[in-house]
Amino acid sequence: MWRDPWALASALAVVPLVLHSLGAPLGEPFADDFDYLRHELLEGGGSFFDGGGSTLWWRPLARQVYFGLLSPLIVARPGLVYAFHLLLLAIASVLLYRAFRRRWPGSWSAACGTFFLLAESTRMLPAWPSHMCDLGALLSAALALHEAACRRLATAMIALLGSLLCKEVGVLAALAVPLFPAWEARDRRERLTWLVATAALVGGWGIAYLAVQRHAHLILPHQAITDPEVLAVPLSLRVVWALANSVRAVFSMAAVRERWETGIEAGMAVVLGAAIWRIVTDRASRSRLRGALPWISWGLAWFVLGTAPLAEVFPAWAPYRSAFGSIGLAAALVSLLAPAGSWLLAAMVGLRLVAFSLSPGPPRLVTAAPMESGAAFDFPKLARLEKFVRETRTLLQRHYPSLPKGALVGHHHLPLMTGYAFSGDKALQVWYRDTTIRWVSFEEFSARPDLPLLTLVEYQAHREPQLALVDAGAMRALLRAMEYSKQSEWDAALAELQRADSLQQDPDAAVLLATIAAKRAILLSTIGDSLGAEHEALRGYALWPDNPDSRYVIAKRRFAQGRLAEAQALLDTVVALGPGDKGAATLLGRVREARARLGR
Known part of the structure; x- marks a missing residue:
């Protein structure tokens, strides 16, 4: 590889993925990972013929084998797992390059082999252990294409089996490999041998899959969809939805449009228009295009057949699912553009790199709500969840290395x-x-405050660190204070708030301390201590600006002082955050009436 600069470039194409992912706790297990990790680490694993800890799908290579081998490392050294995934992506890119290199120049082959890497959603594949399903299926498919290009039937079939045992999309690779234009059968018998071998492999896998599904009571996602509105959407529209979003994902565009996308779309239109013009006006380009037609047909078939099944997950779009189908789109686009001029190929790669660089990076903080992009799951959402899980794990293990x-x-x-x-x-x-x-x-603790809780992990959006540990005794005292307040037992409520303050050891628990201050402000305001109420409300507001009780008490004080604009600004936020807050809504109405009456 070191002697071939294009092969080296194909391997190094993973570097942009790393650079555009910096700042995220990459590889940190979360969500589905814990299903498989618990199955392996705490339940002793199990059969090869079940869901590996999940009730969805049979993917034994990417679940039982992968998590069986790497579970301790995934928990203890997630960064190493991320590096391992990057290595697999680089290998897949080089394998694709070498497969296409059997017939194409180096630059064409590199553009095709790296195509799936230069999309922002591909950042998700190395970042999450559960994505070994997609990564393993893609890597095995790349190996199958490479072996087919080298006319190695046995190893191609083994690679296809690996793809099938990672994810069902491996069926597409099985359909495409015998028809791969990079190799030509010596005779009809050889072609038939490949087709029969592939059919037997897929048939055997399909029979085994159905048997495992029934034995292990596995379900498929479409069986879980019961929303009548979703079920009423015609299949044709769902397929169009999958194809359109996949094309956008390939060019690092979110399902929701961004301003910068117009420039990328215009650039690609110019590139495609120039290619068509060159082909129409230049005989040599037309001749080269005729030779590329099998590649274009094969690539488009791969893309469509690899993307259409995504209609099954409508409307929950996840852009990383476009990576597998993009291999075919790469073959089609390179076959169309390169015969018209290598500069057009370079322009397409450049446009994709620009789009990639303009896509959102990982969030620096865990926001109160995920950034909306039109996707149910994308890289910023993944990075946000990984960051939250990492900070929770490190906080707990720092204070509690072991638990009873x-x-x-x-x-x-x-x-x-x-x-x-x-x-x-x-x-x-x-x-x-x-x-x-x-x-x-x-909610459970509020209903049963006698539960022997060890501690509480509390999130605070506007502070760093964003997580703090709350003393269970302090939270119980706060809950008792709220009960006393409902019964108009003001002195008892204030005493419990004082107790809550004294029991809380971690001064970083801003949300709890702000809540205590705000509840005290409400009580002091109720018993007529306006200055004390304002002092506590301001303290609570400084600790947690979104605290509705602090905002309400401050607004009430500003209203009494005639500072109506300040009062309205505070109350507008309270009502926006809690539309059901009748007290805040009533006070806001009074403030607006006063401003209208005074003409302010």
Whole structure:
């Protein structure tokens, strides 16, 4: 490889993926990973013929084998797992390059081999252990194409089996390999041998898959879709949805349009238009195109057949799923552009790199809500969840290197869509290698404050660190204070708030401390201590600006002082965050009436 600069360039094409992922805790296991990790580490693994810890799909190579071998490393050294995945991506790129190099010049082959790498969504494949399904299927398919180009039937079939055992999309590779234009059968018998071998392989895999599905009671995603509105969407529209979003993903465009996309689209239109013009006006280009037609047909068939099944997951778009089908689109585009001029090929690669660089990087902080891009799951969402899980794990293990049997750990004020990242109790159980410990939601703890909670993990959006540990006793005292407040027992409520303050050891628990201050402000305001109420409300507001109680008390004070604009600004936020807050809505109405009356 070192003697071939284009092969080296194909391997190094993973570098942009790394550079555009910096800042994310890459490789950190979350969500589905914990299903497989718990299955391997705490349940002793199991049969090759089940879901490997999941009720979806039979993917034994990417689950049972992969997690069986790497589970300890995935938990202890996720960065090494990320590096391993990068290595596999580089190998896949080089294999594709070498497969196409059997017939094409080096530059054409490199453009094709690296095509799937130069898309922002490909960053997801090395970043998440569960994506070994997609990565393994793609790598095995690349190996199968390479072996087919070298006319090695046995190893090509082994590679195809590997792709099938990683993910069902391997069926596409099985259809495409015998028809790969990079090799020509010596005679009809050889072609038939490849077709029969492939058909036998896919048939055997299909029979085994159905048997495992029935034996292990596995379900397919479409069986879980019950929404009548989704089911009513015609298949043709869902296929168009899958194809359109896949093309956008290949060019690093989100499902929701961004301003910069117009320039990329215009650039690609110019490139394609120039290629067509050159082919129409230049005889040599037309001649080269005729030789490329089998490649274009093969590539488009790969792309369409590899993308159409994504209609099954409508409307939950996930751009990383476009990587496999993009191999075919690469072959088609390179076959169309390169005969018209290598500069057109270079222009396409340049445009894709620009689009890649303009796509969002990993979020620096765990936001209260994920950034909306039109996708159910994309790289920024993945990085956000990995960061939240990493910070939770390190915080707990720093303060609690071990947990007692049956330990209960609470969580409070979680950001949206992060509960899924822990896969129920499995994250805790994997971290501490104990199936008896579990999470307790704040709702459960509020209903049963006598639970022997060890601590609570609390999220705070506007501070760093974004997670803090809350003393369970302090939270119980806060809950008791709120109960006393409902019963108008002001002195008892204030005493419990004082107790909550004294029990909380970690001064970084801003949300809890702000809540205590805000509740005290409400009580002081109720008993007529306006100055004390304002002082506590301002303290709570400084700790947690989104605290509705602090904002309400400050707004009430500003209203009394005639500072109506300030009062309205505070209340607008309270009502926006909590539309059901009748007290804030009533006060806001009074403030608006006063401003209208005074003409302010």
